[in-house]
Structures are given as structure tokens and as C-alpha cells.
Amino acid sequence: MPRQRATGMVTIRDIARESGFSIGTVSIVLNDAPLARYMSPNTKQHIKEVAQRLGYSPNQFARSLRGSRSHTVGVMVIDVTDPFCTSILRGIESSLYKASYLSNFADAQNDLGRFERYLEMMLERRVEALIVIANWMLVDITLLSDLEKHRIPTVIVARELQADCVSSVLVDNQAGARMAIEHLYELGHRDIAFIRGPKAIGDIELRWNGIRSFARSAHLKLDPKLILEMPPIVDTNHTFEVAQKLTEELIKHKRHFSALMAYDDIAALGAMRALTKAGLRIPDQCSVVGFDDVAPAALASPPLTTIRQPMETMGSAAVEIVTSAIKAGLEKREFSTSHRKLMPELVVRQSTVRPE
Amino acid sequence: MPRQRATGMVTIRDIARESGFSIGTVSIVLNDAPLARYMSPNTKQHIKEVAQRLGYSPNQFARSLRGSRSHTVGVMVIDVTDPFCTSILRGIESSLYKASYLSNFADAQNDLGRFERYLEMMLERRVEALIVIANWMLVDITLLSDLEKHRIPTVIVARELQADCVSSVLVDNQAGARMAIEHLYELGHRDIAFIRGPKAIGDIELRWNGIRSFARSAHLKLDPKLILEMPPIVDTNHTFEVAQKLTEELIKHKRHFSALMAYDDIAALGAMRALTKAGLRIPDQCSVVGFDDVAPAALASPPLTTIRQPMETMGSAAVEIVTSAIKAGLEKREFSTSHRKLMPELVVRQSTVRPE
DNA sequence: TCCCGAAGTTCGATTTAAATG
DNA sequence: GCATTTAAATCGAACTTCGGG
Structure with missing residues (x-):
């Protein structure tokens, strides 16, 4: 009986069967692994074509399970409705995109209970880092211990934080x-x-x-x-x-x-x-x-x-911090937390003028 | 040589070894699977204690790989900076939270190229559904075919769409x-x-x-x-x-x-x-x-x-549609797309008055 | 020996079928 | 046969090892 799949997704097996090569070969070709150097151009070409034709898209669960990387960063916003937060979010997403990360998103809605529950969910999903966009809500310190325990690099944007295990980005x-x-x-x-x-x-x-x-x-x-x-x-x-x-x-x-x-x-x-x-x-x-x-x-x-x-810049800075922390973690280097303070800028519009 | 793990995470194996039971037993107990009915209360109690003590948290990659469920919904916003979009987003996140879904988030930044790339990323991560928060940007129809091909329920919020394979929620x-x-x-x-x-x-x-x-x-x-x-x-x-x-x-x-x-x-x-x-x-x-x-x-x-x-309501409606579509998919029922049109409301403030 | 490709192992959890007393 | 427990297959991709020409 032929293999039966619940999802309609095409797997590496399908490519192998369809192209006539083994699973390993297909994997090597599609990932441009070192060994692909020794493979005949015909083989590579053919396999890539088949993958393209069948609309192959590698299963990240399998990949993540194997490599224990999610290529995902958690982004927690204390209040998505706050335009201040969303501008920072724009900067974050923009930089994550360039670094080929996708985000797991959470809106804490100014509620500490939600905040903690979301933290759990993100941990379960093995986010490689966490970025918190703060506003007035006081972020509890239990957060820190939790993350520290799991060695997940964390940055808080727009809030001064005394704790030393969490990086921060804020304006002066x-x-x-x-x-x-x-x-x-x-x-x-x-x-x-x-x-x-x-x-x-x-x-x-x-x-x-x-x-x-x-x-x-x-x-x-x-x-x-x-x-x-x-x-x-x-x-x-x-x-x-x-x-x-x-x-x-x-x-x-x-x-x-x-x-x-x-x-x-x-x-x-x-x-x-x-x-x-x-x-x-x-x-x-x-x-x-x-x-x-x-x-x-x-x-x-x-x-x-x-x-x-500089809200977008603040978001980008946060991403820079976590991505280098992730890299450091992969290479087993130490990476110390950093605290970046950016300069604001005076924008003169029409609400101020010399007094009469 | 004892097993060496890169991540510091505790796995079901550890629970099994520590408790003296097999992996299968542990799994059954911790998931309250049907078979757990026949297990001695002592066994259950013991296993749960060990899991608790070691701080076990199941690996979602493995789980998702096996069950082919991600418990994740893709949320694509055409422009996070737009307060209209963020209010809808608030409604979406709020409802997803109640349904225990987490979102994969993407900000298309009014750019069709980004939109398509993000779509790919979401597909790779096997989101169980996709919600698009539209604004003026014209969403291409290739989107539809892509999603239809993969049988991922999709809703577009705040945009009239003629296509029949995508649901929609919008105001009258x-x-x-x-x-x-x-x-x-x-x-x-x-x-x-x-x-x-x-x-x-x-x-x-x-x-x-x-x-x-x-x-x-x-x-x-x-x-x-x-x-x-x-x-x-x-x-x-x-x-x-x-x-x-x-x-x-x-x-x-x-x-x-x-x-x-x-x-x-x-x-x-x-x-x-x-x-x-x-x-x-x-x-x-x-x-x-x-x-x-x-x-x-x-x-x-x-x-x-x-x-x-009613922006938050629109977000909630979108989530309702996709969650029931997901449920239908799991139960192999058919689920037809729906198009919901909500009533707006006049809010009288101080910018209007009887003419002089 | 060199090149190409196949086969098998691993990741962690779930589930079925089977084995034990 | 029954109540409990467990070994083994499975999910999909990646990597290591091995063999044929």
C-alpha cells in the first residue's frame, strides 16, 4: 500500500521517488550542503526542478527537531494598540525579515497574567530569543529568572531595567x-x-x-x-x-x-x-x-x-542584540548583555513659537 | 557513553529513566491519553511528580512533527503602523489567545514582494490557518491558489474579495x-x-x-x-x-x-x-x-x-472562521468559506453641529 | 583512490500492537 | 482473559557512514 499522508504536503520522499534519487541526495542538493560540490550538475538541476514542480516546502518541524533551531524569535508587545509600540514593532519585524527570522507574536494587553502565559507558550515553541516592547506596565522579575534558566537571549525595548541578565534598548x-x-x-x-x-x-x-x-x-x-x-x-x-x-x-x-x-x-x-x-x-x-x-x-x-x-531604530537595535546573542550561543561563545541608549531628536512643527 | 544533548532541555526520556517506567507509559500519563484510565494511580502520581521536579516541557517540534499540528496561525498585516490594522490585530490576538493558538506574525509593509516571501515562510512553518489584515494594498490572486493548494483556511479582513476560496470579514x-x-x-x-x-x-x-x-x-x-x-x-x-x-x-x-x-x-x-x-x-x-x-x-x-x-469584533470574527475551519479539517468535514459583513456605528463627537 | 549515491541513525513525542504477570 | 506496562513504528529532514564503479 502506498504511503498515506494526512496533510497534502509534499515531502522530501516525494522528491526522491519522483526524481529517482535517494532521500539523502535530494537533501544534499536542496540544502547546497558541502557534499553537493561533487554532484553532477545534471542531478542537481533535475532534483531542483522536481522540487519546484511539486511545490516542495521543507517541514520546519522536522528540521527544527533535528537541528534544535526554530528560526523564530518571540515578540511580546505590552499593548499593540499603542502607536509607540507599533513603530518599534515595525523596526523589529523589518530587521527580523532581513535576518530570515519569523516572529511568534503576543499582545499582553497590559495584563501581567497574559504576559506570563504567553511567556510559557513561547518557551514551549522554543523561540531562539525574546524581545519585549514595554510601555508603562511593570514587567515582573520572575520573567528574568525563567528566561535565564532556559538561556534565551532577551531584550526589553523602551524600559530601563536594573536586572543584568536582560539587555535593553531605550532612548536617552x-x-x-x-x-x-x-x-x-x-x-x-x-x-x-x-x-x-x-x-x-x-x-x-x-x-x-x-x-x-x-x-x-x-x-x-x-x-x-x-x-x-x-x-x-x-x-x-x-x-x-x-x-x-x-x-x-x-x-x-x-x-x-x-x-x-x-x-x-x-x-x-x-x-x-x-x-x-x-x-x-x-x-x-x-x-x-x-x-x-x-x-x-x-x-x-x-x-x-x-x-x-527613533522607534524603528530601537527595534532594529533590539534585533541586532538578539541575533548576535543567538550566534554567540551557537558558537558556544559567551555573550554579555548590552544596554543601548539612543539619542532622541527635536522635531519642530507648528505648535511652538516665540512668545508674543 | 551516556546520551549527550546540546540543549539543556529535559525530555520524556529523562522522565522515563528517572521514574523507572518506559517512554510510552510516561507519554500516556502526561497526556491523559485514553489508556491512562487503566493505569494505577501510584504510577501516574509518581510520573507526574518526576516531570514536575525536572521541569519537563514537551518539545513542540516533535509533537508537531508527529501530529502535524502547529497550534499556530499566521497573521499577516499589510501595515502594522496603521492604527486601523492594529485594532483589528488586537481582536485577533485576543481571540487566538482564548483558543490557545499562538500567531506567526508578519508585517508586509505595503510591499507585495515581502507579502509573498512571508507567505512562503508561513507555509514552511505549517501554520494551520492564515489571517490577512488588509488595507489599500491589492492582494494578488496567486495568494489564493497557493493556499488553496495547501488547504490552509484563509480569511481576509477589511477587504472585499471576489475569490471564493478565501473567507472575508468586513464592514458594511x-x-x-x-x-x-x-x-x-x-x-x-x-x-x-x-x-x-x-x-x-x-x-x-x-x-x-x-x-x-x-x-x-x-x-x-x-x-x-x-x-x-x-x-x-x-x-x-x-x-x-x-x-x-x-x-x-x-x-x-x-x-x-x-x-x-x-x-x-x-x-x-x-x-x-x-x-x-x-x-x-x-x-x-x-x-x-x-x-x-x-x-x-x-x-x-x-x-x-x-x-x-467594529475593528476588534472584526478580528474576533476572523478567528472564529478559521478556528472552525481548522476543526472541520481535523474532522474531515467540508467547510465552506464565509463572508461576514458587520454593521458600523455612528459616533457623534464635537466636530459636527447644526449649521449656523 | 576518487566520485557518486544509498542506507541507516538521530532528533522527541505519540500511538499501536504486543508482552508480561 | 484481564489489568498494566512496554517495545516498536512513525513523523520529515539532516548528517554520517558505507559501498559500488
Whole structure:
């Protein structure tokens, strides 16, 4: 009785039978293995043709089982809905593609339970590395031990992490914030309001540090009455509304300020809404600066001046780290974790202008 | 010489050796296979303990090779950077998670070459189904034959597709457009400008049809001078600018209109920029309506009235279709492709108001 | 000895048929 | 014969070894 296969897939056996050569020969030819050097061009040509004709596509399960490589990298996004995360994702996928890796994808949806379950699933599938695109969600440390145990190279993008067994890629938040306030200062603004981000998030605190350090060096006084504090824990879905509320209060109290700087773009857009609703014209009556350069920033009216995080580059950097770690692992070399800090960039658009 | 393993993973063999039972027994116990019914509770207990202690995690490659199931679904996004696509993606991932599938992810980046290469990679990895999240990019028909050949259930989300071997999920574009214009009409608008989408995209033409059919039924005259046509092929990255330009021209020609309706949110935001720059107040001097309800729509000032596509639901529907198709395949039942059309919803925000 | 190709082993888990007390 | 357990075949590809000309 002829072999019966459940799947309609054509295997190396079929190629062998059809071409009249043995399985081994076919394997050698199709993989261009060293031994293929000694094979007659006719044989090679013929086998390749048959493979092409039958639409042969090697079974990765078999291959992976044998070689214990999956050619797959796990990519965990804390929130796919966040444009910041997706820009990084774009960079990651782009680089993975060039390196011929495919990704196992997971959207943690800001939920720690999901995060852990997905981690298990990725481990089961033997991903060769893991890239986590963070946002505000605090990533638990158990993650680290799990991965360390299995010797899977891991990178976290967009989050400062003290742990030493996980690599990281992030922007220089402090420098970025400094660039933003410096921009306002050079335009001539002295009465600047701030929306200060949630203190629970280390990265965002760094932005505040950048502001303070510039203020000190420029002898600029920061008026505490102009500093709006976001609650320590904010669901990112509410950033906009909370920022809007804070700004509305500020306006209601008739504080004077000629510019406003927010810890991220969404908060800046929330502030813009409050200003617009109050009848204030941007930028003539109030300049606004954000941080991130997320897509909606450029779509606002007026378009938002902001600090751009090189999101695609961050994604690519993460891939570079894991691919070299994988290579090192294959060659049994040691590979130490790396922590890359990239420079942001000031993008001047129409929401900032010299004060009247 | 004892067995030497490259990976540090513990296998079923280790459990067998450590527990003193055979490989088969261990497998039966750990999988709760039918035969496990006849096994002594002591044996089961013991084996499970050993597995637990050694931290056994079955090798999915081996499992998949044997069972020819990957428990993986391919998800191809034409553009991850598009917030419309990511909302659908959220729905897909959410449902896949519930069904215990993991996804192989690919971002085609609006590039047909990539699309095809990714298709190959997914085939190699034996995804059990494929979900494509479309946008404007025209998906080639070779895709279909490829998948049909391999009997992999496929769904396209957000695109009308004539082919019968691929399922589809999309919104009722015609009804949606009708809801939008009806909203303006009921507010009292009679001089309505339109930004009409690229004609090359069938779905978007349907929106225009919806408008025309309503106009006919309500005896509303559509002034050709108020109809702005997008060029037939627009890179989505330029939708905003092109829409802005068109609107600026309209304003320059001093045409009178009290409302403007765009074929999607990004175009609507482009129009809003043109209006704002011209000093026109929204909505007092001009109401604006979009389509999609993509994130930036709610963040604009004023927030945009629009037609919401149930994006997450669309993603879930796609997963439902493929999971039942997979189930049918396993049970060797026939499963016909389905084409689901979902209803959009009018979301009234502050960009529309009764005309002065 | 050189070249080409065949045969058999391995990877880890599942499952069937068979063997043990 | 029955209740338990196990050896052996299988999945598909890759690599090592071996043999014929």
C-alpha cells in the first residue's frame, strides 16, 4: 500500500521517488550542503526542478527537531494598540525579515497574567530569543529568572531595567527632555507649565530630571504652581483625559504661562484640547511641546513640536542584540548583555513659537 | 557513553529513566491519553511528580512533527503602523489567545514582494490557518491558489474579495457612509463637501455609493464642485497631506459648504487642518465627519464625529472562521468559506453641529 | 583512490500492537 | 482473559557512514 499522508504536503520522499534519487541526495542538493560540490550538475538541476514542480516546502518541524533551531524569535508587545509600540514593532519585524527570522507574536494587553502565559507558550515553541516592547506596565522579575534558566537571549525595548541578565534598548530620556525645554527657552519662554508624568515609571521620571537639570543650569525658575502632576498610576487609555483636566484647572486658576510641556504626546494633545476649548490659540497664545513623536502628533492641528524617539531604530537595535546573542550561543561563545541608549531628536512643527 | 544533548532541555526520556517506567507509559500519563484510565494511580502520581521536579516541557517540534499540528496561525498585516490594522490585530490576538493558538506574525509593509516571501515562510512553518489584515494594498490572486493548494483556511479582513476560496470579514461600507451623510442631513446640512477616496479600492468606492444612494433617496443634490477626488493611488502615508491640499483649494475657490465628509479619518483630519489654518472654526463654521474611528480621531480638537468600524469584533470574527475551519479539517468535514459583513456605528463627537 | 549515491541513525513525542504477570 | 506496562513504528529532514564503479 502506498504511503498515506494526512496533510497534502509534499515531502522530501516525494522528491526522491519522483526524481529517482535517494532521500539523502535530494537533501544534499536542496540544502547546497558541502557534499553537493561533487554532484553532477545534471542531478542537481533535475532534483531542483522536481522540487519546484511539486511545490516542495521543507517541514520546519522536522528540521527544527533535528537541528534544535526554530528560526523564530518571540515578540511580546505590552499593548499593540499603542502607536509607540507599533513603530518599534515595525523596526523589529523589518530587521527580523532581513535576518530570515519569523516572529511568534503576543499582545499582553497590559495584563501581567497574559504576559506570563504567553511567556510559557513561547518557551514551549522554543523561540531562539525574546524581545519585549514595554510601555508603562511593570514587567515582573520572575520573567528574568525563567528566561535565564532556559538561556534565551532577551531584550526589553523602551524600559530601563536594573536586572543584568536582560539587555535593553531605550532612548536617552533625560537628554530628550532637556532638548525640549531648551527649545522653549531659546524661543524666549520663561513661564512654562509642565505636565509631569506618573512617578511610578522610572523612564518618565528621568524626563523630569532632565528638565530640572536644565532649569538649574540656565537659572530658570520652575514655578511649582505651573507643575501639574499626573497620578502615580494612570491607565494609558486615560492619559489624554487626565492631562486635559489638569490643564483646564490650570486655566481656570488664571495662572500665566506662555508655553506648556508634557511628558508625552498624548498628554500634550490632551492639553491642546483644553487650551483650544478655552479659546486660546496655539501657538500664538501658548506653545506646546510633547515627547515621543507618535503618529497623532503630526496629525493634530497645529502639528505638535515634539521629541522624536527613533522607534524603528530601537527595534532594529533590539534585533541586532538578539541575533548576535543567538550566534554567540551557537558558537558556544559567551555573550554579555548590552544596554543601548539612543539619542532622541527635536522635531519642530507648528505648535511652538516665540512668545508674543 | 551516556546520551549527550546540546540543549539543556529535559525530555520524556529523562522522565522515563528517572521514574523507572518506559517512554510510552510516561507519554500516556502526561497526556491523559485514553489508556491512562487503566493505569494505577501510584504510577501516574509518581510520573507526574518526576516531570514536575525536572521541569519537563514537551518539545513542540516533535509533537508537531508527529501530529502535524502547529497550534499556530499566521497573521499577516499589510501595515502594522496603521492604527486601523492594529485594532483589528488586537481582536485577533485576543481571540487566538482564548483558543490557545499562538500567531506567526508578519508585517508586509505595503510591499507585495515581502507579502509573498512571508507567505512562503508561513507555509514552511505549517501554520494551520492564515489571517490577512488588509488595507489599500491589492492582494494578488496567486495568494489564493497557493493556499488553496495547501488547504490552509484563509480569511481576509477589511477587504472585499471576489475569490471564493478565501473567507472575508468586513464592514458594511455602504451602510456606514449612508449613516454619516444622514447624520449631516438631519442636522440640517445641505451644502456638503466630500473627499472621495481612491477609486482603485473597491471598499472605498462602496462608501461613495452609499452617499449617492442616500442623496437620491433624500432628494439631496450633490454639487460636483464640492466633490474632491483623491488620486486613484495614494500612499496611505500621504492621505493627510493630499486631503489637506484638496481642502485648501476648495477654500481658496470660495465655495460655500457648511459640512465636509471624508472617506476616512485621516483624510478628515487633513481637511480639519486646512480649515483651521484658513481660520475657520470647527464645528461652528464647518462640520466634519470621518470614517473608521481610528485612535487619532478621538484625540483631535475638536474630537471627530465618525463612523466606527467594529475593528476588534472584526478580528474576533476572523478567528472564529478559521478556528472552525481548522476543526472541520481535523474532522474531515467540508467547510465552506464565509463572508461576514458587520454593521458600523455612528459616533457623534464635537466636530459636527447644526449649521449656523 | 576518487566520485557518486544509498542506507541507516538521530532528533522527541505519540500511538499501536504486543508482552508480561 | 484481564489489568498494566512496554517495545516498536512513525513523523520529515539532516548528517554520517558505507559501498559500488
